[in-house]
Amino acid sequence: MKSIHWGIVGLGNIAHKFASDLVLVPNCILQAVASSDSSRALEFSKKFKSKNYYFNYTDLFSDPSVDVVYIASLHPFHKSHSIEAIKQGKAVLCEKPLGMNKGEVMQMIKTAKDKNIFLMEALWTRFNPAFEQVNKWINDNKIGPVRYINASFSFNAQDRGVDSRVFNPKKGGGSLLDIGIYPLFLAYHFLGFPQDLKASAVLTKEKVDEQLGFIFSYNRAQAMLYSSFSHDEDMRATICGENGEIYMESKWHNTSNVKLVIDKKEIKKSFNFLGAGYTYEIEEVNNCIRKNKLESSKWNWKNSLDIAILMDNIRKKVGIIYNSDVN
Ligand SMILES: NC(=O)c1ccc[n+]([C@@H]2O[C@H](COP(=O)([O-])OP(=O)(O)OC[C@H]3O[C@@H](n4cnc5c(N)ncnc54)[C@H](OP(=O)(O)O)[C@@H]3O)[C@@H](O)[C@H]2O)c1
Incomplete structure (x- = not known):
């Protein structure tokens, strides 16, 4: 090879x-x-x-x-x-x-x-074995039509200064671009491009998002998504379908442990990762x-472009502007 x-x-x-x-x-x-x-x-x-x-x-x-x-x-x-x-x-x-x-x-x-x-x-996250398992359960229609996704990504970065890459707008600071992209990805991957979105943020003095909640709305589904640099949390993700639920255990974006629940019966799967993932x-x-x-069929150019468009739309709703938006 x-x-x-x-x-x-x-x-x-x-x-x-x-x-x-x-x-x-x-x-x-x-x-x-x-x-x-x-x-x-x-x-x-x-x-x-x-x-x-x-x-x-x-x-x-x-x-x-x-x-x-x-x-x-x-x-x-x-x-x-x-x-x-x-x-x-x-x-x-x-x-x-x-x-x-x-x-x-x-x-x-x-x-x-x-x-x-x-x-x-x-x-x-798209390539991790536990995520692939979730993908398979959903593609195999184990939980039926997906109606609800709840996912977040937070860590406490309060001890990092205003000049750190997480807070300085000139370094692309703000939770959405750094970590909010993960819950956004989860909803986009399983529900597609939303028909409507709402967003609300706690902005820093430098006008980047320290906390951000966003909701993606679909014809028959909703995704409640969140990112933050204000606090720690265990970060589980929940995906609910009409016939069952899937739980991605802490920290879901890189978890080794996922669970399928159908009629209150649990199927748990754990994966040994090679390296850190x-x-x-x-x-x-x-x-x-x-x-x-030229592109991966699992995470292609259109996927990245859609994610960028969604992040632009969220930022517009809460008033986050970077130099690259105006230059
Ligand atoms: N996939 C993941 O799990 C994950 C995790 C963390 C971060 N990331 C991503 O990785 C990227 C880097 O994050 P990081 O945490 O590694 O950042 P970092 O350690 O702060 O910096 C990465 C590199 O960026 C350059 N750099 C730093 N400050 C700069 C400045 N003021 N001007 C110009 N260049 C500067 C330096 O490169 P030189 O060595 O050349 O000086 C530095 O080594 C981000 O886009 C982030 O979204 C991904």
């Missing part, structure tokens, strides 16, 4: 977790890493044994030995970094959210299409590249 050679740019928090998983995936090589900070690049390269390291992203994008780049920079840089990589002929797995808004996502998709290059948003999206990317696919 052809080995896939990966590069990683933006060597922060998530890049470390991702690299720890990447080295567990068979036929997968950490070829190169790049950071704007030279000591970070050197340390990271040493820790994860990358073949090459660079002190700027452009050098990594032009390294002919790299097949695919994982973009782990802050949200406002996803578009420019992904487009630069694609233009150098690199396949791209870009952290969520793919872009800051619909316009950015459209530009990224257009570039990938024009250059005939693979591009995927790193919505890792990023291995599954990595395998998906490797397989797509081996098959010369």
Whole structure:
């Protein structure tokens, strides 16, 4: 089987977790890493044994030995970094959210299409085994038509300063783009694009969402969704159909434990994860590249664009505007 050679740019928090998983995936090589900070690049390269390291992203994008780049920079840089990589002929797995808004996502998709290059948003939950089990139960019609979804994602980030990436609007701060995207994804995946949506937020002084509640309405279903940086919570997700319920246990976006309840009888399933759970999206990317696919059939370009449109609509309702919306 052809080995896939990966590069990683933006060597922060998530890049470390991702690299720890990447080295567990068979036929997968950490070829190169790049950071704007030279000591970070050197340390990271040493820790994860990358073949090459660079002190700027452009050098990594032009390294002919790299097949695919994982973009782990802050949200406002996803578009420019992904487009630069694609233009150098690199396949791209870009952290969520793919872009800051619909316009950015459209530009990224257009570039990938024009250059005939693979591009995927790193919505890792979609590829996790427990999520796949839930997907199967629903596709097998175990719970009948889905009528209600309840999902949230919160963590207490009150000790992080206003300049942190979670609160600073210039760094794409706000709960929706960072973690609200997960409950949004769950409703979108199982119920589709909503007919109507409502939203209410607690905004910070800098006008980003510290707490956000949103409701997606469908003909015969509703999804109650929430994200927050104000408090911790156990984060279970509930999916109710006319004939049964599914519970994704804490923390649902990366859970190993899911439960199907029909007529008060419970079927529980637990999964042993390889690594922290990023291995599954990595395998998906490797397989797509081996098959010369431009997009994943499990999380495709239209899915990412729909998510961006929904986040734009929610932000409009509660008054969150980023520089990328006006420039
Ligand atoms: N899938 C997941 O589970 C998950 C979890 C957390 C985050 N994420 C996503 O991953 C992305 C990065 O999050 P993170 O928590 O890893 O962030 P982080 O550790 O704060 O920063 C990541 C990298 O961004 C660059 N960076 C930081 N501050 C910058 C600034 N002021 N200007 C320009 N570049 C800057 C740095 O790259 P250099 O090393 O090149 O300097 C840094 O290493 C976000 O888009 C987030 O949504 C995903």
